[in-house]
Structure formats: structure tokens, C-alpha cells
Amino acid sequence: MYCPLCKAEYRQGFTTCSDCQIALVATQQEVDAVAVDRLWTGDNRKKMEKILDGLMDAEIPFRSKETPKSQPWPWLSMLLFRFMKPRPTFEFHIDVMNKDSAKSKEVLRKIEDAEKVDEEED
Ligand SMILES: [Zn+2]
Numbered sequence: 503m504y505c506p507l508c509k510a511e512y513r514q515g516f517t518t519c520s521d522c523q524i525a526l527v528a529t530q531q532e533v534d535a536v537a538v539d540r541l542w543t544g545d546n547r548k549k550m551e552k553i554l555d556g557l558m559d560a561e562i563p564f565r566s567k568e569t570p571k572s573q574p575w576p577w578l579s580m581l582l583f584r585f586m587k588p589r590p591t592f593e594f595h596i597d598v599m600n601k602d603s604a605k606s607k608e609v610l611r612k613i614e615d616a617e618k619v620d621e622e623e624d
Contacts, residue, residue: 503527503528504526504530504533505519505521505524505526505533506526506536507519507522507536507538507564507565507597507598507599508565509533509538512526521565522563522565536599536600536601538565538597538598538599538600539597539598539599539600540597541596541598541603541607542594543593543594543596544593545591545592546594547594549613549617550594550596553609553610553613554596556610556613557596557606557609559609560606562605562606562609563599564597564598565596565598566595566596566597568592568593569593570592
């Protein structure tokens with residue numbers, strides 16, 4: 503069994519990907535038939551969480567990943583420090599299945615529009 507989104511392989515008996523919460527498919531060919539698109543890349547954890555919330559609300563399965571950044575921005579580290587334990591600076595990636603791409607871009611656009619309004623109010 504394989505996850506069509508994160509491409510992880512599962513033993514027989516599993517039906518759902520524990521990371522993506524979506525139904526597994528039986529064969530490698532079915533997995534290969536599912537294209538995965540990069541929806542968003544950035545280093546703003548708060549924005550990433552907003553996008554993930556939006557995707558969850560829209561019931562769009564996604565895969566998110568964080569990778570350590572080699573050149574942390576000091577101001578961002580300070581910002582993160584306010585919300586959570588000190589940790590290295592990360593870059594975030596959000597991937598969605600190609601069939602959800604248009605829908606998820608719509609979610610992203612709404613979030614970015616809302617952010618613009620926030621900025622104008624400041
Ligand atoms: Zn998965």
C-alpha cells in the first residue's frame with residue numbers, strides 16, 4: 503500500500519496514511535499517476551499554519567515539510583522565540599495533490615488577501 507501524496511510505503515492492512523490522513527492506494531502505478539504540486543514555500547511559520555488551517559477547512563489533503571535554513575534571519579528567530587521554544591530557523595514547504603491544486607491555490611489566495619488587509623490596517 504502506498505500514500506499517493508507523500509509516496510510512503512505501508513504494510514498490508516494499512517488503509518490510511520498516518521501523516522496525510524488520506525486513503526492509500528494499492529499499487530506503485532497508482533501512486534505514480536498522482537502528481538504532487540508545490541503549493542507554497544516560505545519561512546513564516548505563522549503563515550504556514552494559516553495555510554494549513556485553510557487547507558484543513560477546505561478538506562484538502564496536504565503534505566508539509568520543514569527544512570533547516572542555512573542562513574537564519576535574526577528578526578525571524580526573535581519572532582519565533584516569542585511563540586515557542588528557541589529553535590533553529592526553518593524553511594517550510596507545503597505540497598498538495600495536483601487534482602487539489604486549483605482549490606488549494608484559491609485557499610492560499612484568500613489567506614494572502616486577508617494578510618494584505620492586515621498590513622493596510624497597520
Ligand atoms: Zn502520506
